[in-house]
Amino acid sequence: MPKQKLNPLPSAAFQILLTLAGEDLHGYGIMRQVAEQTGGRVRLGPGTLYSSLQTLLEAKLIKETEAHEDAKLGGERRRYYRLTSAGRKLACSESERLADLLRVARSRKILRGEYV
Amino acid sequence: MSEKIYAWLLRLYPSRFREAYGEEALQLFRDRSRDETGFLLRLRLWADLLSDLAVSVPREYFHVQPGLASFSAHLHPEGAPSFFVFADESLGPGALFFGGMLSIAALVTFSVLLNHGVKYVPLSALIRPAHSSSKARSSPSFDSSAPKTANNSAEAASESKQSQPPEAASTPSQPAKGAAGRVHGSAKLEVAERRRIVNAAAAILEKHYVDSDSGRKMAEVLRVHEKKGDDNQSMDGPAFAALLTQQMREVSPDRHLTLDYFETPLPQQVAGPTAEDFARYREVMQRRNCTFERVEIWPHNIGYLKLNSFPDVSVCQATAQAAMASLNNADAIIFDLRDNRGGEPEMVSFMAAYLFDHPEYLYNPRENTTEESWTHSPVAGNKLADKPVYVLTSGRTFSGAEQFCYDLKMLKRATLVGETTGGGAHSGAFHRIDEHFGMGIPETKAINPYSKADWAEIGVEPDVKVSAADALETAVKLAQTRLQKK
Numbered sequence: 001m002p003k004q005k006l007n008p009l010p011s012a013a014f015q016i017l018l019t020l021a022g023e024d025l026h027g028y029g030i031m032r033q034v035a036e037q038t039g040g041r042v043r044l045g046p047g048t049l050y051s052s053l054q055t056l057l058e059a060k061l062i063k064e065t066e067a068h069e070d071a072k073l074g075g076e077r078r079r080y081y082r083l084t085s086a087g088r089k090l091a092c093s094e095s096e097r098l099a100d101l102l103r104v105a106r107s108r109k110i111l112r113g114e115y116v
Numbered sequence: 117m118s119e120k121i122y123a124w125l126l127r128l129y130p131s132r133f134r135e136a137y138g139e140e141a142l143q144l145f146r147d148r149s150r151d152e153t154g155f156l157l158r159l160r161l162w163a164d165l166l167s168d169l170a171v172s173v174p175r176e177y178f179h180v181q182p183g184l185a186s187f188s189a190h191l192h193p194e195g196a197p198s199f200f201v202f203a204d205e206s207l208g209p210g211a212l213f214f215g216g217m218l219s220i221a222a223l224v225t226f227s228v229l230l231n232h233g234v235k236y237v238p239l240s241a242l243i244r245p246a247h248s249s250s251k252a253r254s255s256p257s258f259d260s261s262a263p264k265t266a267n268n269s270a271e272a273a274s275e276s277k278q279s280q281p282p283e284a285a286s287t288p289s290q291p292a293k294g295a296a297g298r299v300h301g302s303a304k305l306e307v308a309e310r311r312r313i314v315n316a317a318a319a320i321l322e323k324h325y326v327d328s329d330s331g332r333k334m335a336e337v338l339r340v341h342e343k344k345g346d347d348n349q350s351m352d353g354p355a356f357a358a359l360l361t362q363q364m365r366e367v368s369p370d371r372h373l374t375l376d377y378f379e380t381p382l383p384q385q386v387a388g389p390t391a392e393d394f395a396r397y398r399e400v401m402q403r404r405n406c407t408f409e410r411v412e413i414w415p416h417n418i419g420y421l422k423l424n425s426f427p428d429v430s431v432c433q434a435t436a437q438a439a440m441a442s443l444n445n446a447d448a449i450i451f452d453l454r455d456n457r458g459g460e461p462e463m464v465s466f467m468a469a470y471l472f473d474h475p476e477y478l479y480n481p482r483e484n485t486t487e488e489s490w491t492h493s494p495v496a497g498n499k500l501a502d503k504p505v506y507v508l509t510s511g512r513t514f515s516g517a518e519q520f521c522y523d524l525k526m527l528k529r530a531t532l533v534g535e536t537t538g539g540g541a542h543s544g545a546f547h548r549i550d551e552h553f554g555m556g557i558p559e560t561k562a563i564n565p566y567s568k569a570d571w572a573e574i575g576v577e578p579d580v581k582v583s584a585a586d587a588l589e590t591a592v593k594l595a596q597t598r599l600q601k602k
Contacts (some may be wrong), residue, residue, distance in 0.1 A: 019403060027140050027141075027143070027144050028143070028144045028147040028148070031144065032149075043160075043164050043169020044168075045164050045165055045167065045169070045171075045172065046140075046141035046144045046165070046168060047129065047141070047144060047168045047169055047171070047172030047173065047176070048136075048168050048172045049144070049172060050133070050136075050137035050140060050141055051133065051137075051175065051176055052174055053137075054133070054136065054137065073147065076143060078140075078143065
């Protein structure tokens, strides 16, 4: 079932995979990172965020690491999430698929700019 | 506060999700509300949360079900009926308690509704007590509580409409009532049904209407309208009754003439008083001294009589005679009718007889002039015929008591002290057509010998206008002044 949920890969799940490519993050961190990398356009709500994380966990595209406190936020212990190799692979192939699309778009003069 | 609201909203998610991520979702909420302060950011936060809920809650539930469906299909190939619990944990004690309370509340509500809904109280049962205490004979009378007049019946019906909705509601469940038990309130009337009502109304008009020419004309108009199909645009009971009333008034603009629809079924017959009623009436009257509350001689030899109704002469003649005899030597009389709600015109006449030395005509808008319209004056041995009379009135003084006031005022026999009276001179009779339709029509209308209108609706104006509370004191002063002048 998780496989079905991720095919095609929902935008939220892809964004989460991308945020985790750099470092391990907790939920709020992921949310902020997504907002940052989309210029504030995408703010994942808790429902969407955690259901996506759940799906990704079930599909073993990410995994939970040991919970610990965020030095900046302090106080509570938080669950952190890390990209698995399968997740990295999926993010990679999805990026390539998008890059292909981008090429097509540019060749059709829909999007200006250099071929990547 | 807002965190509590969000925690509550989180309960919308399936328990599986709440257990796994509920705490983290709350944590995220706390983080965001700590970082995003200010009105606009807060607004954006809540907009995010709500849109997130709207999108993700259904998805959470939606994704559970295919799994369960395939699970159940897999387990029961024979198609035996079975139940599946969607949540994977057992019900919490809170849920069990809440469900239990809800069930009990539903059970209690149903049983209460059933008890009240099934009970059927005929209208006659509601009316009878009023009968027994006020009215014992069938002669037309002013009586505020008798159910005879159209207005009173309408009031009774509208009262029971308000106070007894279960009764009305129960009518359809009275199959024993048969065809007559149909409710027209909202249902449309059949042609045959309308024709029957029109014919019945026409017959009543022909037989009873005060002016028989107009009565016939109205009956004809009703029938013609019915034949022409003017009533055909199908309508419910109240609208049909209003239409017929309007048709009758085209002939005679008589506002006492009405055809009414009653939601509550009318009793078979407006029950006449029985011997039992009469016995009860007699007993009540004896116990209450025929409503002669006080009969006293006061300083300056002023006679004071407080009378709270004009009871039936056949029952209370002796009491009335005794009361008047005890006042016979008074130099002035005060009739206190401030709490008098009316009664029998004959008692009005009987009492008034003591105030004249010759038969005097007492106008009664309900009855044409008869022998009874004249007082049986002079009364043997009576010395009150030339004594000053004061009548105390209030807004409660009603009906027959108003006749007493009105006639004594018009004859310039008494000084009225107090408030304008209630204004009850209804002169109609009520005729039942069927369970839901009835007519109020004026049957007799005596010619008023006075140029002034009678007291219907407007009441009787006192000669000395003071509040009912001050009326007695004022009347006593007036009487004293007058007696001193002598």
